[in-house]
Each structure stands twice: as C-alpha cells, then as structure tokens.
Amino acid sequence: MGVTAILFWILSSLALLSAIMIVVSKNPVHSVLWLILVFFAISGHYLLLNAQFLAIVNIIVYAGAIMVLFLYVLMLIDLKKIVDPQRSLWIKLVGVATGCCLLLVLIAALSKADQTTALTQTIGGNIGLVENLGKILFSEYLVPFEISSILFLSAMVGAVVIGKK
Amino acid sequence: MPSLENIANFIHNWLYTTFNATVALLLEFTIVAILVIGLFSVLGLVLIFMERKVSAYMQVRLGPNRVGPKGIFQTVADTLKLMVKEGMTPNNADKFLFNLAPFIVMTAAMLILAPLAFAKNFQIWDINIGVLFVTAISSVSVIGILMAGWASNNKYSLLGAMRSGAQIVSYELSAGLSIITIVVLSESLKISTIIESQANGWWIFKGHIPAIIAFVIFIIAVTAETNRAPFDLAEAESELTAGFHTEYSGMKFALFFLAEYVNIFIVCVIGATLFLGGWMPLHFGTNTTFNEMMDYIPSSLWLFGKTFFLIFVIMWFRWTFPRLRIDQLLNLEWKYLLPISMINLLLATAMAILGWHF
Numbered sequence: 001m002g003v004t005a006i007l008f009w010i011l012s013s014l015a016l017l018s019a020i021m022i023v024v025s026k027n028p029v030h031s032v033l034w035l036i037l038v039f040f041a042i043s044g045h046y047l048l049l050n051a052q053f054l055a056i057v058n059i060i061v062y063a064g065a066i067m068v069l070f071l072y073v074l075m076l077i078d079l080k081k082i083v084d085p086q087r088s089l090w091i092k093l094v095g096v097a098t099g100c101c102l103l104l105v106l107i108a109a110l111s112k113a114d115q116t117t118a119l120t121q122t123i124g125g126n127i128g129l130v131e132n133l134g135k136i137l138f139s140e141y142l143v144p145f146e147i148s149s150i151l152f153l154s155a156m157v158g159a160v161v162i163g164k165k
Numbered sequence: 166m167p168s169l170e171n172i173a174n175f176i177h178n179w180l181y182t183t184f185n186a187t188v189a190l191l192l193e194f195t196i197v198a199i200l201v202i203g204l205f206s207v208l209g210l211v212l213i214f215m216e217r218k219v220s221a222y223m224q225v226r227l228g229p230n231r232v233g234p235k236g237i238f239q240t241v242a243d244t245l246k247l248m249v250k251e252g253m254t255p256n257n258a259d260k261f262l263f264n265l266a267p268f269i270v271m272t273a274a275m276l277i278l279a280p281l282a283f284a285k286n287f288q289i290w291d292i293n294i295g296v297l298f299v300t301a302i303s304s305v306s307v308i309g310i311l312m313a314g315w316a317s318n319n320k321y322s323l324l325g326a327m328r329s330g331a332q333i334v335s336y337e338l339s340a341g342l343s344i345i346t347i348v349v350l351s352e353s354l355k356i357s358t359i360i361e362s363q364a365n366g367w368w369i370f371k372g373h374i375p376a377i378i379a380f381v382i383f384i385i386a387v388t389a390e391t392n393r394a395p396f397d398l399a400e401a402e403s404e405l406t407a408g409f410h411t412e413y414s415g416m417k418f419a420l421f422f423l424a425e426y427v428n429i430f431i432v433c434v435i436g437a438t439l440f441l442g443g444w445m446p447l448h449f450g451t452n453t454t455f456n457e458m459m460d461y462i463p464s465s466l467w468l469f470g471k472t473f474f475l476i477f478v479i480m481w482f483r484w485t486f487p488r489l490r491i492d493q494l495l496n497l498e499w500k501y502l503l504p505i506s507m508i509n510l511l512l513a514t515a516m517a518i519l520g521w522h523f
Contacts, residue, residue, distance in 0.1 A: 003190060029259075056294055057297075059301040060301040064304030064307075068311065071330075072311070072330055075311060
C-alpha cells in the first residue's frame with residue numbers, strides 16, 4: 001500500500017466516524033466540532049484528488065466561516081434550558097422520505113462513478129486546479145455562476161434589512 | 166557555498182537513495198516536524214524577550230536584566246516556571262475540549278508554516294494556491310479560541326472568545342482583500358512565483374499607491390487578527406481578567422501565549438513575502454555594484470530581517486496606541502477598512518490590466 005492509499009483509508013474512516021458522531025453526540029457544540037472534522041477529512045480527499053483549490057475553499061467557506069458562526073450562536077445559547085421539541089409523526093415520516101430521496105440520488109451518482117473517473121482522467125486530473133476551474137467557471141458556467149452570486153447578494157441585502165429592524 | 170537549499174537537497178537525495186520512497190517520505194515528515202517545533206520554541210523565547218525589551222525601551226525602563234547577561238535568559242526561566250506549574254482544569258469545564266483547545270490553536274499556527282518560503286528554494290510545500298492556504302488555515306485558529314472560551318465555563322472566557330471571534334472573522338476580510346491585491350499584481354497564488362515576480366523590485370515599490378494602501382491595511386488587519394493591542398479586546402485585562410484564557414494555567418497557558426507570538430511571526434513573514442519581496446535582496450535599478458553587494462547577504466537573513474522589522478512595527482503599535490472600544494473596532498473594519506480595500510483592489514486590478522506597474 002502506497003502513501004496515498006494509507007491516507008485515503010485514514011481520511012475515509014475519519015470522515016465516517018465523525019459524521020456518525022455528529023448525529024450521536026448529545027451536545028450541539030460537540031456536533032458542530034465533529035462537523036468541522038468532517039470538512040477537514042473531505043478537504044483531505046480533495047487534496048488526494050489533486051483538487052487543491054476545492055480543498056482550500058471548502059476549509060475557508062465551511063470550516064472557517066459557516067461553522068464559526070454556528071459555534072458562535074450555539075455557545076451563546078444556554079444549552080441546558082433547551083428541551084428537544086416533540087416532533088409529530090408526519091414530520092418524522094417526511095424526514096425518512098427525504099433521506100431516502102438523498103440515498104437514491106447518491107446511488108444514481110455512484111453508479112456512474114466509473115464514467116466520471118474516465119472523464120476526469122482525460123483532462124489530466126488537473127480539473128481541480130484554480131486555473132482550469134476559473135476558465136470553466138467563467139466560460140461554460142458563466143450564467144449559473146452569476147445567478148448564484150445574485151442569490152448571495154439578495155441574501156446579504158435581506159440580512160441588512162432584518163438587522164435594521 | 167553551503168546554503169539552506171543545498172543542505173535540504175543533500176538530505177533529500179541521501180534519504181531517497183538509502184531508503185525506499187515511503188520510508189523516506191515518512192522520515193522527511195519527521196524531520197520537518199522536528200524543525201517546525203524547534204523553530205516554534207526558539208521563536209517563543211526570542212519574541213517574548215524582544216517584546217519585553219522593546220516595551221522597556223518605549224517606556225524608558227531597563228526591562229529584564231537579572232537572569233544572564235542583559236537578561237537574555239529571562240524567558241528560559243519563565244518557560245521553566247510554566248513547565249513545572251500545575252495545569253489546572255476547572256471542575257465544571259468541558260474537560261476534553263478545554264484540554265484540546267490550546268493544541269488546536271498551536272496546530273493551526275504550525276500548518277500555516279507549510280507554504281512559507283524561508284530562503285531561496287527552501288520551503289516545506291510549494292502548493293500552487295499557497296496564499297489561499299494561509300488565509301484558510303488562519304481562519305481555523307478562531308475555532309480553537311472559541312473552544313477554549315466556551316469549554317472554560319466562565320463568563321469572562323466566553324465574552325473574550327466571542328470578541329475574539331467577531332474580531333478575527335471581520336478583519337480577515339480586509340486582510341484577505343489586501344493579500345488579493347498582490348495576487349492580482351503578481352498573477353499567481355503560488356508563494357514562490359509571487360517572490361520571483363519581485364526580482365526586479367518589491368511590490369511595495371513597484372505597485373505604486375494601491376500596494377502601499379494594501380500594505381497599511383494588511384498591517385492593521387493582521388494586528389487585529391493576532392489580538393494584539395490596540396485591538397486586544399479579546400483579553401482586555403481591565404475588563405475581562407484575561408479573556409479566553411482566564412482559566413488556563415501552566416503549560417496550557419504557555420501554548421496560547423506561544424501561539425500568539427508565533428502568529429505574529431507568521432503574519433509578518435506573509436507581509437514580508439507579499440509586499441517586501443520575501444527572501445529577495447534589495448536591488449536598485451541597474452546599479453550593479455550595489456546589487457551584487459546585496460546578493461552576498463544570504464536569502465534567509467533577508468527574510469528574517471524584513472520579518473523582524475515588521476514584528477518591531479507591530480510591537481511599536483502596542484506601546485503607542487490606546488485600546489479601542491468594541492464598537493470603534495467594528496466600525497473601523499466595516500465602515501472604513503473594508504470599503505477602502507475594495508476600491509483599492511479595483512484600482513490594483515485596473516493597474517494590472519493596463520500594465521502601469523513596473
């Protein structure tokens with residue numbers, strides 16, 4: 001087994017273990033910290049796939065920004081006072097249904113995994129480097145990119161409006 | 166001539182001819198880890214002594230002067246004291262997170278060292294997005310601080326951690342934008358390419374006014390990011406006892422203290438790399454005699470000279486300006502520094518496209 005294989009197995013088991021711990025742990029702060037560990041493990045996987053830009057952006061956006069805000073809010077709440085609200089049967093059923101839908105999507109994606117690997121290799125495995133990613137993002141996917149940035153802008157405007165109230 | 170580059174290459178070749186690839190790689194990891202830990206401990210000793218001497222000079226005192234000649238062993242004695250002290254854990258604290266937090270802060274600081282070039286062709290990992298790597302990892306250290314503040318189960322610690330979190334998250338923006346100014350000018354995210362682009366002049370000279378504005382904003386933002394005075398609200402001792410590390414003692418406190426100084430060193434290395442040419446010697450136009458004389462000084466000395474100059478500037482701030490209030494701190498970032506750095510980035514982009522820099 002080479003270094004890459006060893007790293008792959010370590011990262012995969014780490015990601016799975018921490019993903020399970022997110023759901024299992026009683027304390028929400030611990031859950032968030034486990035989630036941060038999952039993001040790091042996934043970034044490690046991106047690095048193994050030679051997608052360094054994706055790996056770093058994953059850390060900046062998720063571990064560095066969103067999770068810090070999560071932690072921020074959770075730490076200010078008095079966690080002992082909050083009792084888990086009783087959910088109705090319907091909500092539980094909807095939860096199960098959405099989980100199954102996600103599973104279906106994942107299976108559909110994984111069944112084509114061989115094809116995708118071949119596609120990635122034809123570009124030389126460099127698709128994740130910032131240069132190639134930028135070129136594709138600003139030529140082929142320009143319209144979705146701009147639309148998603150407008151979405152972010154509207155979210156920002158919304159936050160300012162709510163903050164002004 | 167023995168340079169750091171030659172020594173590193175020699176060790177690399179010897180390891181790969183003696184052992185097989187996997188073992189050699191693991192051995193290299195070990196060597197790098199030992200070197201990084203060694204650098205950290207030396208830096209801790211040097212920087213804390215430097216801080217005390219600089220503050221003494223600013224306040225017309227002598228500073229530490231009893232242990233060893235001119236007091237140079239004072240920090241060694243302090244470290245020994247901290248090592249033999251008992252590391253207490255409060256009763257109602259979240260014990261695991263409480264003990265983990267100092268190590269997270271320390272590990273984040275260690276990771277940032279990876280893409281930094283300490284001398285010509287002497288760096289741990291020349292990743293092609295080195296600058297982004299640095300900003301990503303520096304945003305992680307705030308998790309360690311929040312963890313420490315929350316796990317201590319203490320109001321002062323929590324308030325300190327919250328202030329620190331708000332401060333780091335907001336000042337990261339203008340630090341990032343001023344870093345991107347240089348990325349735009351040098352057209353690369355790779356640290357070694359950024360340094361190469363400064364062979365005919367450092368960016369602070371070549372980049373005209375946008376580079377100078379970016380440099381000033383960068384220095385202000387990193388002072389805030391490292392929780393240094395005048396932005397040391399996170400541990401404002403007159404209001405919060407000691408901020409997020411109120412409950413820490415012994416070696417765990419020492420790790421936070423060390424991480425603070427190592428972070429100052431790291432941001433100063435980044436500043437020196439981006440704006441002051443990294444290990445590039447000072448060159449003036451085509452004045453060959455002067456340029457050759459400058460080339461004789463080893464590249465590592467150039468980098469450390471620039472870095473320690475910036476560290477001195479940051480220490481100078483601490484003993485010159487009074488501490489800001491929290492609203493003043495956030496106003497400064499969101500109402501002044503952020504708009505200025507955004508317009509500055511546009512200016513720099515226009516300059517890079519039109520080719521106005523040298």
